Amino acid sequence: MRPNLNSQKGITLIELIMAMVILTVIAIPTATMIGEQIQGMVASKDLTAAGNLARLEMERLNNIPYASVLNPGSTVIPPYTVSWTFATVAGSGGAERKDITMIVQRTGSAAILLTLYGSIAKNVVYAP
Numbered sequence: 001m002r003p004n005l006n007s008q009k010g011i012t013l014i015e016l017i018m019a020m021v022i023l024t025v026i027a028i029p030t031a032t033m034i035g036e037q038i039q040g041m042v043a044s045k046d047l048t049a050a051g052n053l054a055r056l057e058m059e060r061l062n063n064i065p066y067a068s069v070l071n072p073g074s075t076v077i078p079p080y081t082v083s084w085t086f087a088t089v090a091g092s093g094g095a096e097r098k099d100i101t102m103i104v105q106r107t108g109s110a111a112i113l114l115t116l117y118g119s120i121a122k123n124v125v126y127a128p
Contacts, residue, residue, distance in 0.1 A: 100120065
C-alpha cells in the first residue's frame with residue numbers, strides 16, 4: 001500500500017514565512033514605541049532635575065539681602081550649570097525690584113534646558 005502524500009502533518013514554508021511577516025509587522029512598531037518611551041523618560045528626568053535646581057537657586061537668591069544681589073552669576077552643580085542675570089526696575093514711590101532671568105544648561109552644552117523668571121523686591125523679606 002502506498003502512503004498518502006496529502007495526509008502528512010506539519011507546516012509549510014509559506015506558512016512559516018507568513019508568520020514571520022506578521023510578527024515583524026507587530027515587532028517593529030512596538031520596538032520603536034519602546035525606544036521613544038525610554039527617550040521621553042530620560043528627557044523628563046532631565047527637565048525635572050533642571051527645574052528643581054533652578055527653583056533652589058531662586059530661593060537662595062530670594063534669601064539674601066536685596067543690596068547684595070549685584071552681579072550676574074552662575075553655579076555649577078554637575079551635570080548642570082545655572083546662570084542668572086538681573087534687570088533693575090524702578091517703580092513709583094521709590095519702589096524697586098530686580099527681575100531675574102535664570103537659565104539651566106547641561107555643563108558644556110549651549111542648549112538651554114530651562115528658563116525661569118522671577119523678581120526680588122526691595123524692602124521685602126522672603127520667609128521660607
